[in-house]
Amino acid sequence: MAGKPKRRAEGAPVGRRAMLGMLGAGAAGLAAAPYLQRGWEGFLGAASQVDATGLTGLLPNPGGFRYYSVVGSVPHKDATNYELKIDGLVDRPRTYTLDELRAMPQTRVVHDVLCTDGWRVDKTPFEGVKLADILDAAGVRSPGAAIRFTCFDGAYTESLTLEQARRSDVLVALNMQDKPITHEHGGPVRLYVAPMYFYKSAKWLSGISVTDKVVPGYWEERGYAVDGWLDDADRHSDAA
Numbered sequence: 001m002a003g004k005p006k007r008r009a010e011g012a013p014v015g016r017r018a019m020l021g022m023l024g025a026g027a028a029g030l031a032a033a034p035y036l037q038r039g040w041e042g043f044l045g046a047a048s049q050v051d052a053t054g055l056t057g058l059l060p061n062p063g064g065f066r067y068y069s070v071v072g073s074v075p076h077k078d079a080t081n082y083e084l085k086i087d088g089l090v091d092r093p094r095t096y097t098l099d100e101l102r103a104m105p106q107t108r109v110v111h112d113v114l115c116t117d118g119w120r121v122d123k124t125p126f127e128g129v130k131l132a133d134i135l136d137a138a139g140v141r142s143p144g145a146a147i148r149f150t151c152f153d154g155a156y157t158e159s160l161t162l163e164q165a166r167r168s169d170v171l172v173a174l175n176m177q178d179k180p181i182t183h184e185h186g187g188p189v190r191l192y193v194a195p196m197y198f199y200k201s202a203k204w205l206s207g208i209s210v211t212d213k214v215v216p217g218y219w220e221e222r223g224y225a226v227d228g229w230l231d232d233a234d235r236h237s238d239a240a
Contacts, residue, residue, distance in 0.1 A: 064113075064119065064120070064121035065113075065119075065121060065185070066115065066117065066119055067184055069153060069203075070153070070155050070156055070218060071153050071154060071155045071156075074152070074153040074183070074204055075152060075153075076183050077098075077152060077183075077187075077188055077204070078098070078188060079097070079098045079099055079188070082097065082098040082188055082189065083095050083096070083097060083206065084096040084101065084172070084189060084205065084206060084207070084208065085206065085207045085208070086134060086138045086207075086208050086209075087207070087208075087209050087210075088144070088148070088209035088210035088211055089140065089141050089142075089143065089144035089210040089211065089212065090135075090138035090139055090140055090141060090144070090210050091138065091139030091140075091141050092137070092138050092139050093138065094137075094138065096134075098174075098188055098189065101128075101129055101172065101174060101189065102174060104129045104133065105129070105130075105133065106127050106128060106129065106174070106175075107127065107128065107129070107130050107168065107171060108125060108126070108127045109125070109126050109127070109169050109171060109192065109194050110123055110124065110125045110126075111123070111124065111126075111169065111194040111195075112124065112230075113198050114197055114198060114230055115197065115198045115199070116197050116198075116199060116224070116228075124176065124177060125175075125176070125177060125178055126171055126173045126175065126176050126192045126194070127171070127173065127174060127175040127176075127178075128171040128172050128173035128174045128175065128189075128192065129171065129172045129174075130168060130170070130171060130172075131147075131165050131166070131170045131171060131172055131191075131208075132165065132166040132167070132168065132170070134172060134208065135147075135162075135165065135166065135208075135210070138210070140162065140210050141210075143212045144162060144210040144211070144212065145161065145162050145211070145212055145213060145214075146159060146160065146161050146162055146165075146210070146211045146212070146213055146214040146215070147159060147160045147161075147162065147165045147208060147209070147210060147211070148207075148208075148209045148211050148215045148217075149191055149202045149205060149207065149208060149209075149217070150205075150206055150207035150209070151202050151203060151204040151205055151206055151207075152204045152205075152206040153203070153204050155218065156202055156203065156204070156217075156218045157202070157215070157217045157218050158191065158199075158200055158201075158202040158217035158218070159214050159215050159216060159217050159220070159226065160193065160200070160214075161214060162210075164193075164227075167195070169193075169194035169195060170191075170192070170193050170194065171191070171192040171194075172189060172191065172192075172205065172208075173189065173190050173191065173192040173201075174187075174188065174189060176190075176192075185203070186201075186202070186203025186204050186205070187204075189204075189205045190202060190203045190204065190205050191203075191205050193228075195229060195230055195233035195234070195235070196227075196228040196229055196230060196233070197228040197229075197230060199219050199224060199228060200217075200228045202217075214226060
């Protein structure tokens with residue numbers, strides 16, 4: 001009597017082992033992804049600080065942001081040595097430390113970040129002190145009509161009209177993506193102007209000066225629009 005064909009006992013276990021192996025590899029990849037991304041972002045950020053050509057800004061980044069500086073090297077600042085100077089046409093000029101800025105009421109704004117180079121990062125949260133609160137504390141006096149921003153890289157500048165600066169979605173930002181702003185992203189303090197292209201959000205902010213007219217910033221002197229509104233921005237709204 002012919003025996004029944006023997007079932008290949010190894011078939012099912014091999015299939016399960018392969019499946020479990022693939023699942024394990026996938027889980028490991030997911031677990032490692034944040035560390036790999038942070039490592040790549042750290043590499044890009046460090047490389048950008050010594051890349052005068054700006055070519056590192058063309059490298060892909062899964063986090064969406066690109067790193068660029070107009071100078072070859074930017075000093076690092078932290079709570080021990082950071083200062084933000086408020087001066088110009090104000091009644092009460094002063095200098096804020098990082099701890100003093102952190103102690104002030106904080107506002108959170110979530111908005112898409114768009115660069116003129118074409119990249120974007122959707123729904124990016126920023127948190128910090130409303131620029132309007134800092135201006136109110138300083139007391140803008142006549143004929144103050146605009147703001148000039150300077151940065152501790154020693155080169156970058158930006159500007160806003162006084163009306164633009166008083167919007168509730170314009171921040172002296174301390175956090176980005178719910179974490180303290182890193183040096184590579186312009187920390188420890190940067191400007192954030194939600195309704196405008198990202199070049200208006202000056203990195204490494206060190207000075208806010210009230211002026212009697214708009215003084216074109218670094219990129220405006222090189223052909224960029226002084227008013228860098230996003231195409232869909234409500235230019236008259238104060239809503240964040």
